[in-house]
Amino acid sequence: MQRNIRRFLIAIAAGAATTWGVAQTQAPSAAQAPAAAIAPAAAQLTIRDVYDRMETAGYRDIREIEWDHGRYEVKASNAQGERVKLYVNATTGAVESSRLRGRRY
Numbered sequence: 001m002q003r004n005i006r007r008f009l010i011a012i013a014a015g016a017a018t019t020w021g022v023a024q025t026q027a028p029s030a031a032q033a034p035a036a037a038i039a040p041a042a043a044q045l046t047i048r049d050v051y052d053r054m055e056t057a058g059y060r061d062i063r064e065i066e067w068d069h070g071r072y073e074v075k076a077s078n079a080q081g082e083r084v085k086l087y088v089n090a091t092t093g094a095v096e097s098s099r100l101r102g103r104r105y
Helices: 002-026 047-056
Strands: 060-068 071-077 083-089 095-100
Antiparallel strands (some): 060 071
8 A cells, every 4th residue: 555655656746747847848948038028128208208209390289198009199289380189109209190180191
C-alpha cells in the first residue's frame, strides 16, 4: 500500500514538473518578444498641449476640447472664421479630420 501511494505521488510530481516546464518554454523571453510588445506606450498629450498646438496651427476661438474615442475633439474657428470640429490624434497632435457645417474634409 505504501509503495502504491509513493508511486502515485512521484507520478503526480513528475507530471506537474513536465507541465510547468512546457509552460515555461512556451512563454517568449524578453529577447524573443517583438519590440512593440515591450516598448512603452507613447505619452498622451494634455488638453493644454492640444490647445497650444491648435492655436499654433492657426485655429482661433477654441471653445471646447474633450476626449472622444481615443482622440481629442476640438471645437474652434479656422483662419477664415468658420466654425469647425477637429479630431486630433492624442499622441501626435495632428488633425486627423475636420468637419465644417456637417461636411467632412
